[in-house]
Amino acid sequence: MGLSKLNSLYREVILDHADHPRHKHDLATSTNTITLKNPTCGDVINLSIQLDDQEKIQDIGFSGDGCTISQSSASMMTDAVMGKDKETALRMAKTFSDMVMGTKHPQADLDELGDAAILSSIMSFPARIKCATLAWWALQRALLEETPTDEEEA
Amino acid sequence: MGLSKLNSLYREVILDHADHPRHKHDLATSTNTITLKNPTCGDVINLSIQLDDQEKIQDIGFSGDGCTISQSSASMMTDAVMGKDKETALRMAKTFSDMVMGTKHPQADLDELGDAAILSSIMSFPARIKCATLAWWALQRALLEETPTDEEEA
Amino acid sequence: MAANILDIRKNFPVLNQQVNDEQLVYLDNAATAQRPTAVTDSLVHFYQTDNANVHRGVHTLAERATEDYENARVKVQHFINAAESAEVIFTKGTTDGLNLVASTYGEQVIQAGDEIVISIMEHHSNLIPWQQLAIKKHATLKYIGLTADGELDMADAADKITDKTKIVAIAHASNVLGTLNPLADLAKLAHQHGAIIVGDGAQAVPHHPVDVQALDVDFYAFSGHKMMGPTGIGALYGKRALLEQMPPYQFGGEMIDFVHQQDSTWAQLPYKFEAGTQNIAGAVGLGSAVDYLSDIGMANVAAHEQAIVDYLLPKLVADPDLAVYGPHDPAKHTGVIAFNVKGIHPHDIATALDMEGVAVRAGHHCAQPLMTYLGLVATARASFYLYNTKQDADRLLVALAETKEFFNHGAVKAE
Amino acid sequence: MAANILDIRKNFPVLNQQVNDEQLVYLDNAATAQRPTAVTDSLVHFYQTDNANVHRGVHTLAERATEDYENARVKVQHFINAAESAEVIFTKGTTDGLNLVASTYGEQVIQAGDEIVISIMEHHSNLIPWQQLAIKKHATLKYIGLTADGELDMADAADKITDKTKIVAIAHASNVLGTLNPLADLAKLAHQHGAIIVGDGAQAVPHHPVDVQALDVDFYAFSGHKMMGPTGIGALYGKRALLEQMPPYQFGGEMIDFVHQQDSTWAQLPYKFEAGTQNIAGAVGLGSAVDYLSDIGMANVAAHEQAIVDYLLPKLVADPDLAVYGPHDPAKHTGVIAFNVKGIHPHDIATALDMEGVAVRAGHHCAQPLMTYLGLVATARASFYLYNTKQDADRLLVALAETKEFFNHGAVKAE
Numbered sequence A, B: 001m002g003l004s005k006l007n008s009l010y011r012e013v014i015l016d017h018a019d020h021p022r023h024k025h026d027l028a029t030s031t032n033t034i035t036l037k038n039p040t041c042g043d044v045i046n047l048s049i050q051l052d053d054q055e056k057i058q059d060i061g062f063s064g065d066g067c068t069i070s071q072s073s074a075s076m077m078t079d080a081v082m083g084k085d086k087e088t089a090l091r092m093a094k095t096f097s098d099m100v101m102g103t104k105h106p107q108a109d110l111d112e113l114g115d116a117a118i119l120s121s122i123m124s125f126p127a128r129i130k131c132a133t134l135a136w137w138a139l140q141r142a143l144l145e146e147t148p149t150d151e152e153e154a
Numbered sequence C, D: 001m002a003a004n005i006l007d008i009r010k011n012f013p014v015l016n017q018q019v020n021d022e023q024l025v026y027l028d029n030a031a032t033a034q035r036p037t038a039v040t041d042s043l044v045h046f047y048q049t050d051n052a053n054v055h056r057g058v059h060t061l062a063e064r065a066t067e068d069y070e071n072a073r074v075k076v077q078h079f080i081n082a083a084e085s086a087e088v089i090f091t092k093g094t095t096d097g098l099n100l101v102a103s104t105y106g107e108q109v110i111q112a113g114d115e116i117v118i119s120i121m122e123h124h125s126n127l128i129p130w131q132q133l134a135i136k137k138h139a140t141l142k143y144i145g146l147t148a149d150g151e152l153d154m155a156d157a158a159d160k161i162t163d164k165t166k167i168v169a170i171a172h173a174s175n176v177l178g179t180l181n182p183l184a185d186l187a188k189l190a191h192q193h194g195a196i197i198v199g200d201g202a203q204a205v206p207h208h209p210v211d212v213q214a215l216d217v218d219f220y221a222f223s224g225h226k227m228m229g230p231t232g233i234g235a236l237y238g239k240r241a242l243l244e245q246m247p248p249y250q251f252g253g254e255m256i257d258f259v260h261q262q263d264s265t266w267a268q269l270p271y272k273f274e275a276g277t278q279n280i281a282g283a284v285g286l287g288s289a290v291d292y293l294s295d296i297g298m299a300n301v302a303a304h305e306q307a308i309v310d311y312l313l314p315k316l317v318a319d320p321d322l323a324v325y326g327p328h329d330p331a332k333h334t335g336v337i338a339f340n341v342k343g344i345h346p347h348d349i350a351t352a353l354d355m356e357g358v359a360v361r362a363g364h365h366c367a368q369p370l371m372t373y374l375g376l377v378a379t380a381r382a383s384f385y386l387y388n389t390k391q392d393a394d395r396l397l398v399a400l401a402e403t404k405e406f407f408n409h410g411a412v413k414a415e
């Protein structure tokens, strides 16, 4: 029956991240923060990052509301980039967005994403791709210190 | 062959009126005048009427440019209304426009139109109905002393 | 009706397909309806026999195409009971029609300090044109709120509509709350204050008998694609006296009388508002959709949908895991049903239902201010039409139950 | 090409009919083209398999419809060689596209005293929007004239386009004179003076290879129905940098990011300019027309039409009873041929030719200022497309000879 196919999207690990999101908390201090909204569905993410002197992600946390995919993606993203330096994190964001759009990447790049690589399954659900990318997009823009337009700000 | 069907539209009498239009001249004096243009094709008619004290059409003349149908219709119209009183002429204009739109009229009304009644054939050529009605429309508006909008004026 | 529903479904080949290995249940009719073969046949027939550009053409195909196009206008006229066909302007759709009114009539009459009154349940298409007009003209945009059970608050309407109000613009039927608003009463109210009223008929014309003269609306816009017609066509009704005083909306071929180098004059109604080559085949297809719906009878269409609502709505309302928006009384609810399931995001619901072959929409339904007003970010929405059945409603109920099961523990267990 | 023209004609069932007991010869292609079965099939296929509203829909049909719609955009992009698909905006047609540019970019940049330069051969759709903008903004509308043989006068263009010029808007191909204007040269000229250039591609895209990047036009509008696509769909190309700085044209669903009660923000390109439900099936059909033309190859389409012009034009020019407008050199003339017959009004010609099954247009061709400039009120116009043949040209010649005969004495004798 149809619902069994859902398992290919909502893998156990995804549901687990959604139910028990990692790093879903505020940071005491942060060097880079951003709030982004997905206009299509209204999902929101507030992302805070603490970079150290070597531009390494010393701490990261998020808050916000959204669907299983966006919550889980944010959780997996924060897990994956914690402790990475800025450059690496930006490369991972690029790998992720390429991956969900179907652009091929070396396996090593995908491995670097950790749990997040599992979201390549989103490709079969085109309408949900934005749900998966919101967190990574926020990461990228926070690190590049791009200010969101007024509108994207919650 | 196809062209023979043209004879049903371009009857001898119609071609004759177009080739030798009656009353195609200016009037020395006139009580009612109008200039109308058919926006679709640019055809123009200048119509001058001399009404006497009893509101009878003492003289009528037209000038202008247009297709066979519009020229011939103007010629037949002026022939038909010459000497008629204003009320009769207005009734004839109504009969004519009803006729070409396919609305039934008593035979007596049609007879009153004289040669012009032959233009009922225009019904089978919907795109040309306006060519036939321009002159009658000018008559009506001249008699009712409606000023054309700036634009309709040549 | 119930007797021949299977015959009706045969007219919609698109329904006869599997989606994700399940028989399709199409419940996204508020977004767009499906088209009967009569409509697609009319398109193909037009293109393969009469196709030509309309008006001004002297040749036979042009005459036939013109007749087809103008006949379609007369069909639409009769369908909404407009006084004359010249009051029916073909547009691209509801959005196009509403923008036309805001950009012409609105531009002309709204001045600084004037008020425009809309409702909080408006679709963006009947909201942003007025919002932007108000911003541009330094006018005030006021919102009529809702009653506790999700209907338009008529007491608030009586408060908000004042002598300063120049335009009232209201959805005839809501695309979220499933309400049919009392447009005739609102028209009376608007007219008492010297305002005109614009009806957004996008969700009403496809599903209910509509009589623009009885409603006494000044303008009324709707879309072909939501009433089984083609995409890219719609109609705007306007009262002649208003249409005549308005400037044109777009400029180009067919809408002129005379064009000089430095000025131009405009054609008579309705052509003044139909610049350039129109969606001729689209109009013909809309005419054929009107024929199809008229043959069935709009009262029958409405009754069929009401029967489904009577059956389904109480079941949804009774489910403690569900929040159903709009009135809970089925008699006050159209076939547009927005809801949320506790703990499951509407996008997840829509994806899950799709896996069961049930097509619903999830999101803000182009009604963000309404979402904000209701304290929501999004909802799921199932919307029904003539070709839907009680079995479709059952399929929705079963799929919803399975979706809840899946997200609560099913999936994890399954892996 | 010549070898398979009969195969091509089989793709156009509408051509296979009798009109007034004669085999139809359709020579009104400049008004609208006919559609191959591939296009009507694509419409029916879309409606019967994928039909749904696009974007935001989570369910399978919505995903398929979105993919179909966006694929069509990419096809159009490649057809005119736009740099990216986001630079292709779907419109209702050329008129809609040109009005969009005048109402957004034009509104934004034109100020009192500025100049807008167009040509005297413009179609009303590329004339009145600029004329009305100039009137509204107290700007000056200037017209580039013609050379003695009916081509755009490039010396005059160099005079008229000055540093005060903000917008130049020119037909790529004339719908009366049968000229292909040097749009790339005009673009260079406009850019040298800091102006932008708008190309009206309505008569060019269907018949010639077009590369908007090579032309370096800033905007370029065309219609689907003149290039074998459905009615009610067209495209506007615009350079990203310009499109991004422009305000939206219409307001409604799909073109927003966030909507609050008193303000809103706009979606990214191209959606910012696509308010409300678009002509989704129309876009799919246009994509299929693009496929059809691309399969044949636009160079082949142009060559086929040129061969007919090479054959026909000298014969028409040689007839002392005919006045043929535009260049008399076939190499400089497209398949759009406007003419008059001495002593016979063009409407009478068109009616007579129709009796012979030959469909031509008569009138001002939505180019009244050009008619005035040429000292005419109207002309007849025969316009050719891919499916026309030299035999069609012969049928026109014979019918013209018989028409002359009829009006000179034939009919009277016949009665």
Ligand SMILES: Cc1ncc(COP(=O)(O)O)c(C=O)c1O
Pocket: C252, C253, C275, C276, C277, C278, D030, D031, D093, D094, D095, D096, D123, D125, D126, D171, D173, D174, D175, D200, D202, D203, D223, D366
């Ligand atoms: C040169 C030119 N520009 C613009 C148009 C207007 O196109 P549409 O009527 O499809 O909007 C036409 C069509 O007649 C044309 O020939």
Ligand SMILES: Cc1ncc(COP(=O)(O)O)c(C=O)c1O
Pocket: C030, C031, C093, C094, C095, C096, C123, C125, C126, C171, C173, C174, C175, C200, C202, C203, C223, C366, D252, D253, D275, D276, D277, D278
């Ligand atoms: C109430 C309402 N108004 C307006 C619209 C806009 O209609 P369209 O997208 O066809 O222009 C819709 C369609 O979603 C609607 O539901």
